[in-house]
Amino acid sequence: VWSECLNYIQAAIPKNDFRTWFEPIVPLKLENKVLTIQVPTYYFYEFIEEQYIKLVSRALREVIGAGAKLEYSVVMDQPTSPSPAAVPRINYGPAPSHPDLRNRVVDKKYSREEQPKIRNPFVIPGVKKLDIDPQLNSEYTFENFVEGDCNRLARSASEAVAKNPGKTAFNPLFLYGNSGLGKTHLGQAIGIEVKKRYPEKTVLYVSANKFTTQYTDSVAHNSANDFMHFYQMIDVLIIDDIQELAGKEGTQNTFFHIFNHLHQSGKQLVLTSDKPPVALKGMKERLLSRFKWGLPADLQAPDFDTRLEILWNKIRKDGIQISEDIVHYIASHITDNVRELEGALISLLAMSTLNKTEITFDVAKSVVDRLVSKPQKDITVEQILDKVCDYYGIKPELLQSRSRKREIVQARQVAMYFSKNFTNSSLSSIGALIGGRDHATVLHACKAVKNLKETNTEFKHQLKEIENLIRK
């Protein structure tokens, strides 16, 4: 019955609205023409009452017939109501001529006038704005964020979002990339810029872990609804390291509703993650599909010139005395993490302050060499084979066999690619060690991997993960 109603409703409203407001509804039972549907939140119930009640009642009359009634069961009820099972009963029939069906809310507990506690700007206009600390660090501005090819898209999307929060195609803005490449910095920069341009907007930066803790605490204190209402008041919500929600179903469900509410009301969401949406594990499909609505923008490791500029920026800002060859040495040896790049400078500074000495090239070199995890020449083809097999979950024998299965061919090619780039072994010795192939096969493999890397972001990301494994 419900799916028939859905068909009716689906035909009448935009697809996105349907997905947001009707897909999450679970039909519970139909008894004596009373259909009970489960909605995730009190707000959901309210929104449907407010926006869609005529449509829903038409659908009910169409499918069930005159005299149809609808009952809601609210999963997350208001803390103030006596029992989460309490549901308003609404009578939709039989007279199709009722001017305003909303007046037929029977249960007084839920009449809107008596529920001023629902601080929901969408439903009750004119409510006082939240006054909250947005949790922003004033250092993390756009001005302090050095632009390079590695971050151009992410940076300009972030700026666009900060200028017109909620009004660009980037909603959610999904920033992803490895650790230390500036996700937190950019997320914060958006918050700072929005606050500068629109002081009246409510901005909140929160890590996914803190969000989770707050949620769990609110459940423990029976105030999950307050938690949800609080988040639904925010104009620009920045959640850092969203991958941390993996496997946390309760938090994911709540975030799902907050996401829908904010998105639906034109509020801006900014999410950061160490992986693109397609590669996130332990995340509900319906959340993932929303992550893909906006723009996933990646942050790559900076190239040499960008690394230099980041270093010089910091040196200028902190008034550090340091020679140019040392800066070059740092920039050429610390290649894939801006945090470590800055870390090297800070270590040097600390050391020279402690010892009251100048930073000499030798001291700098020893600090940097200690920070760089492992010099490449130490890596062997055998180690690479191990790590690649680990990563793909393939038995080493298979990789050495003649198998032409797709994933095995790919693993083999990746192992060849890293062997060529990370070791001093010749093409023919690499071929000999990996499946007994000749040097032309190895060369071909390297080209194939390079091509795929350039056209396929997901694959590129995998390569980066394998590289990290190998370097460990």
Ligand code: ADP
């Ligand atoms: P992530 O959140 O991706 O792990 P962060 O945003 O914490 O990385 O960045 C690590 C450090 O590097 C921070 O101090 C940040 O200011 C700095 N940083 C990263 N990218 C840049 C950049 N493009 N320009 C200037 N500083 C940067």
Ligand code: MG
């Ligand atoms: Mg971070």
